[in-house]
Amino acid sequence: MAAFARRKAQRLARPDPSRKRALDARAAELARLLNARESFCTTSSCDGRVMVTDTDGMGIQKKNCTWLLVTHDPCVKGDVMTALKKATGDAVFKFEPFVLHVLCRELQDAQLLHSVAIDSGFRNSGITVGRGGKITVAVRSTHCLEVPLSHKGRLMVSEEYIEFLVHVANQKMEENIRRIDRFHKGLELALEAAVPADTLFPEGPDKSHSVYVHRRKRRTAREQADPSRELEPQDDTESSLEPAGSAGVSFRKGKTGIED
Numbered sequence: 540m541a542a543f544a545r546r547k548a549q550r551l552a553r554p555d556p557s558r559k560r561a562l563d564a565r566a567a568e569l570a571r572l573l574n575a576r577e578s579f580c581t582t583s584s585c586d587g588r589v590m591v592t593d594t595d596g597m598g599i600q601k602k603n604c605t606w607l608l609v610t611h612d613p614c615v616k617g618d619v620m621t622a623l624k625k626a627t628g629d630a631v632f633k634f635e636p637f638v639l640h641v642l643c644r645e646l647q648d649a650q651l652l653h654s655v656a657i658d659s660g661f662r663n664s665g666i667t668v669g670r671g672g673k674i675t676v677a678v679r680s681t682h683c684l685e686v687p688l689s690h691k692g693r694l695m696v697s698e699e700y701i702e703f704l705v706h707v708a709n710q711k712m713e714e715n716i717r718r719i720d721r722f723h724k725g726l727e728l729a730l731e732a733a734v735p736a737d738t739l740f741p742e743g744p745d746k747s748h749s750v751y752v753h754r755r756k757r758r759t760a761r762e763q764a765d766p767s768r769e770l771e772p773q774d775d776t777e778s779s780l781e782p783a784g785s786a787g788v789s790f791r792k793g794k795t796g797i798e799d
Contacts, residue, residue: 540577543644547580550642557583563611565719566639572726573641578648582640582675587715589614589708590633591622591688613709616702623701627692632701634684634708636715637661643674652676655729659722680718682711 565586573579591608608622643649649666656664656678663679
């Protein structure tokens with residue numbers, strides 16, 4: 540616990556590394572809620588955005604792109620058209636949904652956070668465990684959008700199609716905001732209740748998507764049924780966390796799979 544507290548203090552003392560140098564408004568509310576608890580420390584976040592980026596068509600896009608437009612609110616076609624006039628390479632229109640990365644002190648804390656995220660619509664959320672027992676939860680969803688619009692500065696689609704894309708992106712943004720609100724309210728209730736993750740949503744696994752199954756428990760049940768049964772290779776003594784009926788969750792040792 541002391542080690543986690545030190546890591547949290549060091550993390551929160553660092554300057555914001557993002558281009559904006561500050562938290563997005565909706566993400567900031569969640570960060571304050573989580574960081575006020577001893578068991579959680581937020582590491583990175585974005586509350587969702589619409590973007591137009593320009594790349595040279597070579598290499599890694601994130602390292603070779605220029606932001607022509609970025610907004611965390613619904614946008615209009617005129618803003619996109621103005622941004623495209625500045626494109627000299629391959630312009631891409633994107634909607635990126637809410638994402639939040641959180642360090643957790645214990646596995647049960649991660650399970651609680653993950654359960655609330657899944658129940659709020661962020662069904663691509665996951666838990667990873669890295670070296671030294673570092674536990675990270677990524678809260679994320681899959682309703683993104685990425686469409687190329689120009690090539691070498693030349694617009695490849697009609698204005699009518701761009702208007703359609705803007706409409707679709709705005710719908711996704713509205714849904715994104717609704718999910719953030721559900722997640723915030725659900726997290727407040729869960730933290731106040733301070734109950735185990737597997738009892739947060741009593742309706743059952745079909746509704747809550749929050750049931751975790753340990754292989755060790757299944758192994759023990761088989762051994763009790765047949766005491767003479769030898770330990771098979773797949774029945775490792777390390778417990779492996781699996782979400783029942785939920786996709787997109789990983790539990791790996793040695794690599795977090797998440798960039799801080």
